[in-house]
Amino acid sequence: MKTLPQTDDFDIVIVGAGISGIGAAKYITEAFPGKRVVILEGRTNIGGTWDLFKYPGIRSxxxxxxxxxxFKPWTDPDAIAEAPKIVDYLQETLDEFDLNRLVRFEHSVEHASWSSAEARWTLDVHTPDGDRRITTNWIFAGTGYYRYDEGYTPPFEGREDFRGDIIHPQHWPEDYDYAGKKVVVIGSGATAVTLIPSMLNHAGAAEHVTMLQRTPTYVVPWPKVDSFAQLLSRLFGEKRGYAMTRFTNIWTDLGQVKFMRAFPNLTRKIIRRVNAKALPEGYDVDTHFNPPYNPWDQRLCLCPDGDFFEALSTGAASITTDTIDRFTASGIALESGEHLDADLIVTATGLNMRMLGGIDLEVDGTPIHLPDTVAYRGALLSGIPNLAISIGYTTSAWTLKVGILARYFCDLVKHMDVFGYDSVRVEADPGMERRPIVDLSSGYAQRARDVIPKQGTGLFQMSMSYQQDAKILRGPLLDDALVFGSTTDDAAPSTAKEAVCV
Known part of the structure; x- marks a missing residue:
């Protein structure tokens, strides 16, 4: 007779102990001190992206x-911080709010099945001690939208001929020695802009690093230390100064994005002028820093204190804008006929997207195909009961969304508790116009169009504005898209006028 795996029962299961999961846990445990809450983390440490990626210089x-x-001030002088400081900040959050007790490491959720008859999820969880079964009323998915077990590398002809090392930044070997090597970094995004100066600014530096890009990216120098934030903290104290800085930066970021999108040609000229000023006289700015798209069609890259431009100015780093013909034994042959010699090739060619950490979902025995679902208020997915997702912003800080989304989640659960409901699902108009929830021209977003949920219109629009989300998530709690259910006969009628988020 087959032995069933051990079963644990919870009210709310948070999947992921990264930025979103830890933040949500603080709000949820504060709102529901009597509920059974657990954080399931598939890896051996907290931090998600910030613990997983080990490439040189990884930072926000x-x-x-x-x-x-x-709810927790950032007190370090560095406003743009490297990954170890971010992980330390997350650990401080766990310690300060007594959340360590909730985390179960090396608990990977493989499958989740919803039963309407029981109003519960059954999770199949893989652990080092064997498979475990966990049941819960709610799942809060703080899994982000990247696939963490593999990055994206396009096929390169001749790859097997190259005699040096080829590394994707997502799988950077710890303590890898690149001292004295000629390095080619393929890619022009944030990872490449971070890697290049970091590989040159210490005793074991590379001999030379070349950024090989097919298409330029907007790169802007940015102060690593926020002097205004430090001033506010000195004048008004740590907590109040942090709140004032946060408020100011939220609105400043919004203003900058709106300006850039409203005046793309002027923004191009401003960024070009900034780039030209940061580079040696005569540098070919128009070849290497002139993207074919408008600002914020893709993310801008920030380089703290202009370190990327400094590396280019010293000659220790260079940019080649060209297309790869093939890898060779000693480097990369380009379509222009040029050859880049290399001992190490870094394929900073992007990431793959994957929702919910790749968990297989089914509702009442029917498998869920995520592209058929539509996001509601950026928090729930149509047709999937009692499951909340946390997806941050592409045009501002990811974490901004966590607070308002978690408060909305708590208000929704409180409403259900008061009126005797144990399930809620979202119904979307089948005729509503739909597009992917991450609607950018970036390669990772385009590759994922057929594997991620959709967004629609109205409350089904996936807002990328904190201000817009604040109105949506703090507005009337109920509307006709929400359908509540109960496995008992005790539930009271629910109308859209009964509750407002706070």
Missing amino acids: DNGLHTFGYE
């Missing part, structure tokens, strides 16, 4: 005064 590309939590 947003200021930590908005990337950090609303």
Whole structure:
């Protein structure tokens, strides 16, 4: 007779102990001190992206005064911080709010099955001690939208001929020695812009690093230390100064994005002027820093204190804008006929997207195909009961969304508790116009169009504005898209006028 795996029962299961999961846990445990809550983390440490990626210099590309939590001030002088500092900040959050007790490491959720008859999810979880079964009323998915077990590398002809090392940044070997090597970094995004100066700014530096890009990216120097934030903290104290800095930066970021999108040609000229000023006189700015798309059609890259431009100015780094013909034994042959010699090739060619950490979902025995679902308020997915998702912003700090989304989630659960409901699902108009939830021209977004949920119109629009989301998530809690259910006869009628988010 087959032995069933051990079963644990919870009220809310949070999947992922990264930025989103830890932030959500703080709000949820504060709102529901009596509920059974657990955080399932598939890896051996907290931090998600910030613990997984080990490539040189990995850092935030947003200021930590908005990337950090609303409820916990970021006190380090560096506003743009490297990954170890971010992980330390997350650990401090766990310690300060007594959340360590909730985390179960090396618990990977493989499958989740919803039963309407029981109003519960059954999770099949893989652990080092064997498979475990966990049941819960709610799942809160703080899994992000990247696939963490593999990055994206396009096929390169002749790859097997290259005699050096080929590394994708997502799988950078710890303590890898690149001292004295000629390095070619393929790619022009945030990872490449971060890697290049980091590989040159210490004793074991590379001999030379070349950025090989097919298409330029907008790159802007940015102060690593936010002097205004430090001033506010000195004048008004740590907590109040942080709140003022956060408020100021939220609105400043919004203004910058709106300006760039409203005046793309002027923005191009401003960024070009900034780039030209940061580079040696006569540098070919128009070849290497002139993207074919408008600002914020893709993310801008920030380089703290202009370190990327400094590396180019010293000659230790260079940019080649060209197309790859093939890899050779000693480097890369380009379609222009040029050859780049290399001992190490870094394929900073992007990431793959994957929702919900790749968990297989089914509802009442029917498998869920995520591209058929539509996001509602950026928090729930149509046709999937009692499952919340946390997806941050592409035009501002990811963490900004966590607070308002978690409060909406808590208000929704409170409403259900008061009126005796144990399930809620979203119904979307089948005729509504739909497009992917991450609607960017970036390669990773285009590759994922057929594997991620969709967004629609109205409350089904996936907002990329904190201000717009704040109105949506703090507005009337109920509307006709939400359908509540109960496995008992005790539930009271629910109308759209009964509750408002706070």
